[in-house]
Each structure stands twice: as structure tokens, then as C-alpha cells.
Amino acid sequence: MTPRQACVAFGLRNRRAGMTMGRRPDEALAELLRRATPDDCLDAAFALHDGGSGRLVEVAHGRCAAPRPFSDVDYYAGIARWLGCGFDRGDVLRRTVGDDPTVLLADDGVVLRACVGGTQRYSVVPSSGWLPKLASLLARRPDIAAQLVVVPPQALAAAVPLDGPRINIGRLEPLHGVPAHALAERVITRGQGAIGLVGLAAVATAAAHAPAIALNGGILTMTGVLLAYASTRALALAATDTPGALRPRLNSGALPDYSVLVPLYREDRGLAHLVQALRRLDYPHEKLDVQFLVEADDTLTQHAVLRETAGLNCRMTIVPGGRPRTKPRALNVGLRQARGEYVTIYDAEDRPDPLQLRIAAEVFAASPPDLAALQARLTIDHVSDNWLTRMFAIEYACLFDHVMPMVGAHGRLLLLGGTSNHFRTDALVRVGGWDPYNVTEDADLAIRMRRFGYRTAMIPSHTFEEAPVTIGAWLKQRSRWFKGFMQTWLVHNRAPRTLVREVGLADAVVLHLFLLGALAAALAHCAFVLQLALLASGQANLLFGPSAWVGGLQTLAVTLGYTASFALGAISIRHRRGIAISPWAVLWFPVYWLLMGAAVLIALHDLVRSPHHWRKTTHGVARRPRRPRFGRTRRA
Structure with missing residues (x-):
């Protein structure tokens, strides 16, 4: 028997015995367990809980590993079952810890010793490195399991508060519990890449053979997105500030x-x-x-x-x-x-x-x-x-x-x-x-x-x-937000029909509107400024495109977007009476939106070159009031 197989056998023995009194000392098993690795112990513990007999055989022979639970409660409960001792989420520990517990720290693990009803009881937050020796001890002395209770780290922190921070080492594995198909680890799927290439080829072909139609199509698409995005600002202007839902007071x-x-x-x-x-x-x-x-x-x-x-x-x-x-x-x-x-x-x-x-x-x-x-x-x-x-x-x-x-x-x-x-x-x-x-x-x-x-x-x-106080800091933060919008849109549109089925058509539209709309609105403003520059240079036909009705639609979108944004900004300033800003400050919006366009371009670059890099924003540099002023909150 190998040490890894001994870990599986140890867990099976504890699961079958049920009660510690039914276990006998086993020196040979204890020696094999002592030679096991922490991963051997963890794989055996979680394969016993989640896997069938086939998975157990695979794990015992080292052909696969058992996935670790995401929650620490499930993680430490699985270890307790494998060890054959008790498990406490923290409720019992909080009631019985007493006034003078002894806390021992070693190698990222914690032992709390307390006397409960005249009996020494040990509450343990075991590190993975402890498991081989701890299992070996319990194989030699199964009677000790009755005094041993495994608890998660948060249970210990609640039971024995300190005058300051308790330091503990976090657990990384697994990094998350998100399904693989819903992760942004992969920027685009093969299907999305193929659709994107086909779309780019179609646009290039249209631009080469029918430039007027291609320009009209691009202007109409951008104008449609801009109109929809501007409508959210107009709807927000029309909405009334409804009171929050009634809620009971809780003592x-x-x-x-x-x-x-x-x-x-x-x-x-x-x-x-x-x-x-x-x-x-x-x-x-x-x-x-x-x-x-x-x-x-x-x-x-x-x-x-x-x-x-x-x-x-x-x-x-x-x-x-x-x-x-x-x-x-x-x-x-x-x-x-x-x-x-x-x-x-x-x-x-x-x-x-x-x-x-x-x-x-x-x-x-x-x-x-x-x-x-x-x-x-x-x-x-x-x-x-x-x-x-x-x-x-x-x-x-x-x-x-x-x-x-x-x-x-x-x-x-x-x-x-x-x-x-x-x-x-x-x-x-x-x-x-x-x-x-x-x-x-x-x-x-x-x-x-x-x-x-x-x-x-x-x-x-x-x-x-x-808020960021310099343009450099602002661009770092905003380009990260926009890159995240792109990541999020790509992730949730890997299966568009499934998205609509799960959230409904209305919420799917909201998703596209607020993720793509924010990006498109920033680029549309930059395009409009470029068109104005062309107009100033005598290229008037490029301001509204080659078609009068397309130009009229674009004028409507720009007018509605700017008017709604200016009005909403001015009303927001009045609504927040505590901020000393002149309503005329909204006239700076066009300059601010140019920065947004720049942030979109930086985000596109980062999405390709460093999709998971976190552009860090430095805090603590602004001149902030010593103590914020909070208004009274309406209660039920």
C-alpha cells in the first residue's frame, strides 16, 4: 500500500466506523500516513465526500486529484470527516470557549485549548501541512478524536476576539467557483473570433466596393446606439425619486x-x-x-x-x-x-x-x-x-x-x-x-x-x-473599467440565445445598452468632434455623411444626447445640495467625454496586450474633509 492509498483507506475506515470507540490503533497505517503529502490527504478527504467508487480508485492510484470546495466551511468539514473527528461551524465554540482559553499558533495552523465540563477540548484550524502527522496520530490513538474538533478560521476569530487584528493565511485553491465557460480567463472563444473576422471582412469589402453605403451603415449603427444610450439619460430625467421600500426596524x-x-x-x-x-x-x-x-x-x-x-x-x-x-x-x-x-x-x-x-x-x-x-x-x-x-x-x-x-x-x-x-x-x-x-x-x-x-x-x-485628481490616474481607472466592460460583454455573449433565455429579452437589451452604449457614446463624441474639425476645414459633407436623412438622424442623436446629459448633470448638482458645483460646470462635459474616448482606445489596447492586468489607482492623495456629512435616512 502506498501512502496515498493509505490516506484513502484511513478515510474509509473513519467513515465506516462512525464512532471513535469502534476504531483500533493501527501502527502500520500510521507510518504510511506519516509519509503522505498534504495533497495526498486533501485528495482523499474530498474524493471520499464527492466521488463515487470509481473516483476513489483513480485518486488512490494518483491518476487524478479531487477538487477543493470553495467555501472554508465545506473545506474544513471535509477534513474533519476524513480525520474522523467532530466539526463545528463556530456556534458551539462561541458558547463553550470559556474565559481563559489557550491559543497555540504554528505553521499557519491554530489550536485552541479549553476546558469544557472538566474535559480538555481542542479546537483546531489545521493547515494542510499538519494533516499527515495529525492523521498518523489519530491512527495510533483513535481515542484522541473524541477531544478534537475541527473549526474554520472565522469560528476562532468570533470566539476569541482580540484587541486588534488576528492574522491568518488565506486559502487560494480554488481561485473561484465560477464555471469555466463563464470566466474571462479566455478573452474570446473560437466562435466569437470567427464571427469577428467575418464581420471585419464584410466591413472591409463594403468599404472597398460601396464606400457610401458603408459610411451610411456605420453612421446609422453608431447613431442608433447613441440614441438608445441617450434615451436612458432622458428616462432618468423623467423618473421621479420614489421612496425606498418599507422595511422593519431590527433591534x-x-x-x-x-x-x-x-x-x-x-x-x-x-x-x-x-x-x-x-x-x-x-x-x-x-x-x-x-x-x-x-x-x-x-x-x-x-x-x-x-x-x-x-x-x-x-x-x-x-x-x-x-x-x-x-x-x-x-x-x-x-x-x-x-x-x-x-x-x-x-x-x-x-x-x-x-x-x-x-x-x-x-x-x-x-x-x-x-x-x-x-x-x-x-x-x-x-x-x-x-x-x-x-x-x-x-x-x-x-x-x-x-x-x-x-x-x-x-x-x-x-x-x-x-x-x-x-x-x-x-x-x-x-x-x-x-x-x-x-x-x-x-x-x-x-x-x-x-x-x-x-x-x-x-x-x-x-x-x-x-475621485482621481490627475488625468493620468483617471485614465488608468477608466481604461480598466472599459476593458472590464469589454471582457464582461464578451463573456456573457458566448451563447447569446442562452443569455436571453436566462435573463429575458429586456435585461439582455439593458446589458448591451449599458456595456456597449458607454463605449460607443465615448467614441461617437470623438467622431463628432472630428467631424466638426472637418467642417471647419471646409469638408462640410463629412459632418453628417453623404445622405441628408442620415445627417438629420445623426443631428437628432447628438442633440438629444447632449441635451439630456447636460440637463441630467445640472439636475444632479441641484439634487445633491451638499456639493458646491455650479450648474454651468456641465459645459465641461465635451472635454470630459474626449478623455472617455481616449480611455476606450487604451482599453482596447490593454484587452489585446494584457487582458487581466489591473491598472492600480493610487488613493489617499485628495484633499478630503475630515469627517463626511451624512443626511438623515428615511426609515419605515
């Missing part, structure tokens, strides 16, 4: 555990303000599960977390090195350790409304289970820095105060923002978490949740954010 005892994930990378500057905002959250501290997710080689941020979080009951989860190095990859590491019934994400520069978690918990409690995600409104709080931050603030006000509430009020597909999203944890795990290869993981996740039958809604709560 502190009725509130569930809430996990807060904070992904950080080179974020030592503004971390103190975020920690202050987390301290101000109006939520029972014992029910908060705050995780700072920090890359293994980012010692600067690790030291900043240790320095700033003194007195805050939280965890710092170290994200092991690997590729791709993206925010959604870190979020998946945190999600599998989240203990809360609900989970939210805050970025380093965020300053959330202190009532936000309560509001989200109350909305979830009053809603059916298919409402699985909520989006808070994002606001820029340093509009006086320069014209760029003012444009960004107006853009956010238009989007989060008018466009997104309008879409949500009609029950349509709502694309999430990258922060202040709130989820039902079980639904988020069910859809596979975040795609680590997608650089706008929020939009992709919103569509995938819709495909699984879940809904998303807005909540009447704000989070103050930091």
Missing part, C-alpha cells in the same frame, strides 16, 4: 452577523480614515466580521493595518502570491472565510454611512430570498480639487441618484458599482463568487447573479469616495 439582537471585506494593495495612506469609518458603523461589534485582505508581499500595507486597527476586533487575511493579482481574487479568499449571513465590500478610500449595514440588513429581512444584492449610492466628497474631480462627482451623481434608481425601480438588470455592494452570502457562494480574471468584477457578478435568478436593488444610503 440589535435580531441583526445577523455581517462580514465586511476590505481588499487592500499598497494602501497605507488613507487607511486611517477607513478604519475610523468602520469604527463609526452603527452595528453590534460582536456581530461584525471585518477582514482586511492584504497581499503576502505587501508589507507596507500589512504594517499599516497593524498600526491603525488597534482596539478594532478584526482579521488581517494574508492573500498568498499568485496570478492574476486582482481585487476579485483577493475577495474570493475573504469570501470563503466570511462568517456573516450578509457580506459587503469597502475599498480603502471609502467612508460609508454609519447606518448602511443596518439599512441593508433590514431590506434583506423584508425581502424575498431572490433579492440577493444591494447597491449603496456612491458620492465624491472633494469636488473643489479641480475640474476633473467636479466632472467625476457630477457623473456619479447622475449615475447613482438618477440612472441606477430608475433602472432598479423598473426591476431591470442593475450593474453593480465596485464598492458598497451588499450580498446574501449563500447566494454569492452559489454563483461562484467573483471572477478573478475580470477587471470589472462587479458588473460581471451582477449579470451572473441575474442569470441565476437573483435580483439587485438600490438602498437609500451613501458611501463617500475619492
Whole structure:
């Protein structure tokens, strides 16, 4: 028998015995287990749980590996079954830990020793490296299993709070739970590539043999997209600000555990303000599960977390090195350790409304289970820095105060923002978490949740954010967003008929409108500016194309788009009374839209050259108020 086969035999013995009293010491098995590798142990544990007899034979002979569960609860439960000892999600541990437990740390694992009813009990978070020796010990001394309970890392953090962060190493494998066909790891499929080549060939042929028809077709296509995109701004203007759904007030005892994930990378500057905002959250501290997710080689941020979080009951989860190095990859590491019934994400520069978690918990409690995600409104709080931050603030006000509430009020597909999203944890795990290869993981996740039958809604709560203060920083961020839009559109259009069947025709149109429409509108504005330049140089026929009726349609699209955008921007400024911006600031929109066109071109370049590269935005450089001013939130 090989050590790997011994791991399978050990698990089978524990599964058949059922009770520890029925097991006998086995020195030969113990010696084989001691020589096994951690992967041998893990493959045996999860093949026993998920595989049939055929899979067990394949694993025992080393012909295949068993997939690891995404959730840490399932992962450690599988290890406990294999070891033949108890498993506790954390509920029992929290009640019985006592006042003076002993915590031992070694090699990424944790042992908590406590006396329960006069008996020593050991709660263990075993690292994979422990498993061969631990299994060998239990093969020699099966009676010890009665004193041993395997727990996930989050259970230990809840049972034994510390005055500052508890440090634990995150688990990378698997990177995600997203089906392979729904990943952005592959930019385009062969079918999409073939269709794209055929389309390019058709356009080139038309341009060579019938240039007037080709030009008219291009102008009509761009004009149609622009008209549709402009109509969303017009509809947002016409929409009324409806009050939020009635929700019951929940007292502190009725509130569930809430996990807060904070992904950080080179974020030592503004971390103190975020920690202050987390301290101000109006939520029972014992029910908060705050995780700072920090890359293994980012010692600067690790030291900043240790320095700033003194007195805050939280965890710092170290994200092991690997590729791709993206925010959604870190979020998946945190999600599998989240203990809360609900989970939210805050970025380093965020300053959330202190009532936000309560509001989200109350909305979830009053809603059916298919409402699985909520989006808070994002606001820029340093509009006086320069014209760029003012444009960004107006853009956010238009989007989060008018466009997104309008879409949500009609029950349509709502694309999430990258922060202040709130989820039902079980639904988020069910859809596979975040795609680590997608650089706008929020939009992709919103569509995938819709495909699984879940809904998303807005909540009447704000989070103050930091806008880029330089054009270089703005282009980095916006080109990443646009590249993510392209990734997301390509991923969800690999099987267009399946998409329509799963989300419905109306939501499929919304998807195309908000992903392609944003890109097309930016390029259309640049094309219009180019046409104006041609007009100024005497090439008047190129301004509206060779056909008068096409020119008239293009004029209508441009007029409607500009008028709706200017009007929505001015109204948004008035709606957000706290931002000191003149309504005339919207006249800068044409310059701002030229930057968007440049960002689209950079995104196209990056999609081809570095599709999974995350263009990092530096935070903590803006002149922000010391403490944000939150208005009163309407309650039921």
C-alpha cells in the first residue's frame, strides 16, 4: 500500500466506523500516513465526500486529484470527516470557549485549548501541512478524536476576539467557483473570433466596393446606439425619486452577523480614515466580521493595518502570491472565510454611512430570498480639487441618484458599482463568487447573479469616495473599467440565445445598452468632434455623411444626447445640495467625454496586450474633509 492509498483507506475506515470507540490503533497505517503529502490527504478527504467508487480508485492510484470546495466551511468539514473527528461551524465554540482559553499558533495552523465540563477540548484550524502527522496520530490513538474538533478560521476569530487584528493565511485553491465557460480567463472563444473576422471582412469589402453605403451603415449603427444610450439619460430625467421600500426596524439582537471585506494593495495612506469609518458603523461589534485582505508581499500595507486597527476586533487575511493579482481574487479568499449571513465590500478610500449595514440588513429581512444584492449610492466628497474631480462627482451623481434608481425601480438588470455592494452570502457562494480574471468584477457578478435568478436593488444610503485628481490616474481607472466592460460583454455573449433565455429579452437589451452604449457614446463624441474639425476645414459633407436623412438622424442623436446629459448633470448638482458645483460646470462635459474616448482606445489596447492586468489607482492623495456629512435616512 502506498501512502496515498493509505490516506484513502484511513478515510474509509473513519467513515465506516462512525464512532471513535469502534476504531483500533493501527501502527502500520500510521507510518504510511506519516509519509503522505498534504495533497495526498486533501485528495482523499474530498474524493471520499464527492466521488463515487470509481473516483476513489483513480485518486488512490494518483491518476487524478479531487477538487477543493470553495467555501472554508465545506473545506474544513471535509477534513474533519476524513480525520474522523467532530466539526463545528463556530456556534458551539462561541458558547463553550470559556474565559481563559489557550491559543497555540504554528505553521499557519491554530489550536485552541479549553476546558469544557472538566474535559480538555481542542479546537483546531489545521493547515494542510499538519494533516499527515495529525492523521498518523489519530491512527495510533483513535481515542484522541473524541477531544478534537475541527473549526474554520472565522469560528476562532468570533470566539476569541482580540484587541486588534488576528492574522491568518488565506486559502487560494480554488481561485473561484465560477464555471469555466463563464470566466474571462479566455478573452474570446473560437466562435466569437470567427464571427469577428467575418464581420471585419464584410466591413472591409463594403468599404472597398460601396464606400457610401458603408459610411451610411456605420453612421446609422453608431447613431442608433447613441440614441438608445441617450434615451436612458432622458428616462432618468423623467423618473421621479420614489421612496425606498418599507422595511422593519431590527433591534440589535435580531441583526445577523455581517462580514465586511476590505481588499487592500499598497494602501497605507488613507487607511486611517477607513478604519475610523468602520469604527463609526452603527452595528453590534460582536456581530461584525471585518477582514482586511492584504497581499503576502505587501508589507507596507500589512504594517499599516497593524498600526491603525488597534482596539478594532478584526482579521488581517494574508492573500498568498499568485496570478492574476486582482481585487476579485483577493475577495474570493475573504469570501470563503466570511462568517456573516450578509457580506459587503469597502475599498480603502471609502467612508460609508454609519447606518448602511443596518439599512441593508433590514431590506434583506423584508425581502424575498431572490433579492440577493444591494447597491449603496456612491458620492465624491472633494469636488473643489479641480475640474476633473467636479466632472467625476457630477457623473456619479447622475449615475447613482438618477440612472441606477430608475433602472432598479423598473426591476431591470442593475450593474453593480465596485464598492458598497451588499450580498446574501449563500447566494454569492452559489454563483461562484467573483471572477478573478475580470477587471470589472462587479458588473460581471451582477449579470451572473441575474442569470441565476437573483435580483439587485438600490438602498437609500451613501458611501463617500475619492475621485482621481490627475488625468493620468483617471485614465488608468477608466481604461480598466472599459476593458472590464469589454471582457464582461464578451463573456456573457458566448451563447447569446442562452443569455436571453436566462435573463429575458429586456435585461439582455439593458446589458448591451449599458456595456456597449458607454463605449460607443465615448467614441461617437470623438467622431463628432472630428467631424466638426472637418467642417471647419471646409469638408462640410463629412459632418453628417453623404445622405441628408442620415445627417438629420445623426443631428437628432447628438442633440438629444447632449441635451439630456447636460440637463441630467445640472439636475444632479441641484439634487445633491451638499456639493458646491455650479450648474454651468456641465459645459465641461465635451472635454470630459474626449478623455472617455481616449480611455476606450487604451482599453482596447490593454484587452489585446494584457487582458487581466489591473491598472492600480493610487488613493489617499485628495484633499478630503475630515469627517463626511451624512443626511438623515428615511426609515419605515
